[in-house]
Amino acid sequence: MIDIPDFSQLVSAQWLQQHLHEVVVLDGSYYLSSMGKDADAEFLKRHIPGAQRWDIDVIADTDSDLKHMMPAADVIAKAAADRGIHSQSTVVVYDQLGMFSAARVWLTLKRAGHARVALLDGGLPAWGGPAESGEATVVSAVDYGDYQSIETTVDRNAVLRDLTAATACVIDARSEGRFRGTAAEPVQGLKSGHMPGAVNLPFTDLLTEDNRFKSLDELQQLFSDAGADLGKPVITSCGSGVTASIITFALALLGTPSLVYDGSWSEWGQPDLNMPVTHDS
Numbered sequence: 001m002i003d004i005p006d007f008s009q010l011v012s013a014q015w016l017q018q019h020l021h022e023v024v025v026l027d028g029s030y031y032l033s034s035m036g037k038d039a040d041a042e043f044l045k046r047h048i049p050g051a052q053r054w055d056i057d058v059i060a061d062t063d064s065d066l067k068h069m070m071p072a073a074d075v076i077a078k079a080a081a082d083r084g085i086h087s088q089s090t091v092v093v094y095d096q097l098g099m100f101s102a103a104r105v106w107l108t109l110k111r112a113g114h115a116r117v118a119l120l121d122g123g124l125p126a127w128g129g130p131a132e133s134g135e136a137t138v139v140s141a142v143d144y145g146d147y148q149s150i151e152t153t154v155d156r157n158a159v160l161r162d163l164t165a166a167t168a169c170v171i172d173a174r175s176e177g178r179f180r181g182t183a184a185e186p187v188q189g190l191k192s193g194h195m196p197g198a199v200n201l202p203f204t205d206l207l208t209e210d211n212r213f214k215s216l217d218e219l220q221q222l223f224s225d226a227g228a229d230l231g232k233p234v235i236t237s238c239g240s241g242v243t244a245s246i247i248t249f250a251l252a253l254l255g256t257p258s259l260v261y262d263g264s265w266s267e268w269g270q271p272d273l274n275m276p277v278t279h280d281s
Contacts, residue, residue: 009106009118010213010253016048016092016120017129024052024085027124028105029096030068030242034186043094049132051085052091052139054105055240067240068104070262073149076112087114087146094120094127098211103245107260109263113148119249122212124198138221152248153262159235160241160275163197169229173238173247174265179278186239190269195237203243206250207211212278219250234258240266 016023023047029039042052059079061069071079077087080250091109095102102119109117120126163169172194177183179200181193194200205222210212214222223230234251236258238244244260251258263269268275 009149009249010121011092011118012121013126016127019090020049020129021217023090023092026054026081026083026091026105027051027095028054028056028093028102029103029124030056030101030224031097032186034155039096041142044135045133046124046131047133047136048094048127049130050137051094051132051245052136054079054083054108056101056104056108063151066263066266068242070078070108070111070153070241073112076108076142077147080109080112081144082217083139084142085114086142089116091117092120092203093117094123098123098125099207099213099246103249104242106249107152107245111149111150111152122210125211153241154235154259154265155168156261156267156273159195159261159268162233162235163195164192166197167232170195170231170235170237170261171192171226171228171244171247172198172200172265173203173236173243174200175202175204176200178239178265185265185269187266187269189271190265191271191277192269193279195268196227196276196278196280198237199227201228201247203238203246206246208270213253216253220254223251223254230254230256234259237261237264237268241251245254 026046027043031037056068061071093102093105172179179194233237236247241260241262241264246258248258
């Protein structure tokens with residue numbers, strides 16, 4: 001069994017090129033509607049050799065009215081097995097933007113207890129190796145084996161309870177403008193502002209200009225500067241649970257566990273729910 005580098009669950013393009021035939025690679029790309037791109041179409045144009053597609057809107061809790069909500073562990077295990085992944089496989093996830101939705105796939109596999117899953121630092125733009133076009137390579141489904149059911153997300157009621165009791169640190173990954181309520185939400189009809197007591201750390205602040213994670217020391221300082229009390233249980237939030245997963249991944253690099261608020265502002269900001277909202281900085 002190959003070893004993932006000591007830098008926790010983050011691997012370089014160089015490492016992946018050396019071990020490409022020993023791992024399962026997943027393209028976990030996702031685009032907001034405002035971005036004007038289709039992840040499946042972009043995959044057909046160019047992807048890492050042997051990569052399989054993992055669509056967070058398809059492998060999701062389809063009973064929810066919200067997009068890409070976390071599915072049950074058995075659904076995840078079945079989707080993984082269909083892509084040639086068993087419980088002992090080493091999986092590397094990337095996305096086409098560099099670092100946007102790959103962490104959500106990482107979180108999803110963690111939901112089923114998958115231990116050996118890493119992110120490609122810098123994603124497809126950092127790859128630099130050979131690429132393929134066309135459909136994903138056909139693979140045979142395998143028996144995933146034993147899976148666990150691990151909680152990686154929390155719901156609205158849990159977040160409200162912990163905020164009211166001040167027993168958790170909630171970190172909001174949205175931009176400062178959206179957090180403060182000075183910038184409009186991309187989804188029409190949602191309230192603007194943030195949860196009372198939450199702190200703001202835009203996910204982009206964790207990344208370099210080429211969408212690689214900053215050093216551990218820099219990450220630690222960013223959380224401190226944001227006023228995040230990592231001595232409390234940590235909940236991460238964003239627009240819909242995608243970029244909050246980047247915050248959760250960065251915290252995992254630092255050895256700090258956290259849970260993603262599944263639904264995030266796309267749920268909390270719905271006017272008819274009457275959830276508490278503030279515009280204070």
